[in-house]
Amino acid sequence: MTYNHSEQAIKANIYINQQQEKVKNSKYRLNYHMMPPVGWMNDPNGFVQYNGEYHLFYQHYPYAPKWGPMHWGHAKSRDLVNWEHLPVALAPSEYYDIGTMDDHGCFSGSAIEKDNELYLFYTGHSIERDPMQVQCIAKSEDGINFTKENQNPVIDHFPKDGSKDFRDPKVWQYDNQYYMVVGSKKDGKGKALFYQSSNLINWTYRGVVAESNGKQGDMWECPDLFPLEKEHVLILSPMYGEKNEKPIIIFGEMDYNTAKFSQERSILLDYGHDFYAPQTLIDEKGRRIMIGWMDMWFSKRPSEGDGWVGAMTIPRELTYNHNGIFIQQPIEELKALRHNHHHIENIVINGVHSFPKLDGIATELCIDFDIVNSDSPVFGLHLRCSTDRSEKTIIKVDTNNEEIIVDLTSAGKGESGIYKAPYSPKTNGKLNLRVFLDTTSIELFVNHGEQVITNRIYPHTSSIEVDLFAEKGKAKVLKADKWSLRSVWK
Numbered sequence: 001m002t003y004n005h006s007e008q009a010i011k012a013n014i015y016i017n018q019q020q021e022k023v024k025n026s027k028y029r030l031n032y033h034m035m036p037p038v039g040w041m042n043d044p045n046g047f048v049q050y051n052g053e054y055h056l057f058y059q060h061y062p063y064a065p066k067w068g069p070m071h072w073g074h075a076k077s078r079d080l081v082n083w084e085h086l087p088v089a090l091a092p093s094e095y096y097d098i099g100t101m102d103d104h105g106c107f108s109g110s111a112i113e114k115d116n117e118l119y120l121f122y123t124g125h126s127i128e129r130d131p132m133q134v135q136c137i138a139k140s141e142d143g144i145n146f147t148k149e150n151q152n153p154v155i156d157h158f159p160k161d162g163s164k165d166f167r168d169p170k171v172w173q174y175d176n177q178y179y180m181v182v183g184s185k186k187d188g189k190g191k192a193l194f195y196q197s198s199n200l201i202n203w204t205y206r207g208v209v210a211e212s213n214g215k216q217g218d219m220w221e222c223p224d225l226f227p228l229e230k231e232h233v234l235i236l237s238p239m240y241g242e243k244n245e246k247p248i249i250i251f252g253e254m255d256y257n258t259a260k261f262s263q264e265r266s267i268l269l270d271y272g273h274d275f276y277a278p279q280t281l282i283d284e285k286g287r288r289i290m291i292g293w294m295d296m297w298f299s300k301r302p303s304e305g306d307g308w309v310g311a312m313t314i315p316r317e318l319t320y321n322h323n324g325i326f327i328q329q330p331i332e333e334l335k336a337l338r339h340n341h342h343h344i345e346n347i348v349i350n351g352v353h354s355f356p357k358l359d360g361i362a363t364e365l366c367i368d369f370d371i372v373n374s375d376s377p378v379f380g381l382h383l384r385c386s387t388d389r390s391e392k393t394i395i396k397v398d399t400n401n402e403e404i405i406v407d408l409t410s411a412g413k414g415e416s417g418i419y420k421a422p423y424s425p426k427t428n429g430k431l432n433l434r435v436f437l438d439t440t441s442i443e444l445f446v447n448h449g450e451q452v453i454t455n456r457i458y459p460h461t462s463s464i465e466v467d468l469f470a471e472k473g474k475a476k477v478l479k480a481d482k483w484s485l486r487s488v489w490k
Helices: 003-023 302-306 331-335
Strands: 037-049 053-061 071-077 083-090 104-114 119-128 131-141 169-176 176-186 187-195 206-210 218-228 231-240 248-255 260-268 276-282 286-292 314-319 326-330 338-354 364-372 376-384 392-398 403-407 418-422 430-438 439-444 451-456 465-485
Touching: 003 083, 037 071, 037 119, 037 276, 037 286, 037 314, 053 083, 053 104, 071 104, 083 119, 083 131, 119 169, 131 286, 169 218, 187 218, 187 231, 218 276, 218 314, 231 260, 231 276, 326 439, 331 338, 331 465, 376 430, 392 430, 403 439, 403 451, 418 451, 430 465
Parallel strands: 037 104, 104 169, 206 260
Antiparallel strands: 037 053, 053 071, 071 083, 104 119, 119 131, 169 176, 176 187, 176 218, 187 206, 218 231, 231 248, 248 260, 276 286, 286 314, 314 326, 338 465, 364 430, 364 465, 376 392, 376 465, 392 403, 403 418, 430 439, 439 451
């Protein structure tokens, strides 16, 4: 059965408008993160700047707080901080993205502008079809109303180097040509398949631009290939069998003539549980900005009972520091949310000390520890603490093992676990921790973004207190700044 796309999108928007008032009162709603108006959210899609505004699309099932036939939700912003929800951009409607079973829809993809029109590239998916996944286009003259291309699917079959798992097109322009990477798998290796076009409609397969080295998963989702200063990088979200794993960033060189990306080194993008399918754009200021799904498959999600699930990370700028180390930093625009500033300095911690001025739910906390003059082997913070301390999220600095540890064992109703990231001792003897807390999330940036740990947490709304602690010795805090962060949602 074929449906009219606009009818399906209108149906979804009517339902959203009817339900969103109920969701607004959920105690789990976030203050300054992108989240769906109702229903389910996963991968960011079509992250783009168009006509001076940032657009973010996302995998969306509006009718329930669970994964279902995928639509593209849509929001826009002038500053990547204050978002406006827009009507659903894509809904399953055509033979290549709809079926009688629930496993169908408009899967993940990207966006690009051409001749003042906004093109959405997405994977049409129907488990009942052969091939199961094909690459498709929808176009818009205003960035809001989209029409699916009559020539869809523009890539109607996976190449010999891939398989039926053939999805998540990322499209960009280089040297007057358009290029696309698509995630796939074959022979136990994840692969990024490479295409070229002069007009965005007719695509020529160029080959496997990169593949797993045997330790990077047997399926690559959401590949994103782009230049970053003096080198190229490939971001991908690997799978191992049916298990999704932490996204990685691979550094190397890209040769468009041979259609090959050479791998030189790779690292995890985020050491937490709740970070997947990141996508980047380069904006009019020349910044490479990334946003990711702040959740993970098969997680505990207490907000499900309130009719919604999923959120996005704060936007991060990707760059290198003065030592040439790759870093991720929260975008500068987030500073506009700050108010209620408190500052402390030159504090020595021995045991556990409560700091009421550092408490809160929607909070940014920036702390410099003096590593050289601290003799405690383990020190750090307790965040989102209940008054009796039975509930808390723990950040530990383990100086013996040079690890940052986020312990969610007592963090609340969400996933329980312990997440670790390495840190490099600074030559100046300082360790910087920058924490963004929201109602149900924590994003920790270590040493100005050299490592990041992101997790969803679901503590009680009354758990807002903060402790500093040091075990078996003393720890010195050079300075700490805390700001409350205002809500961007009315």
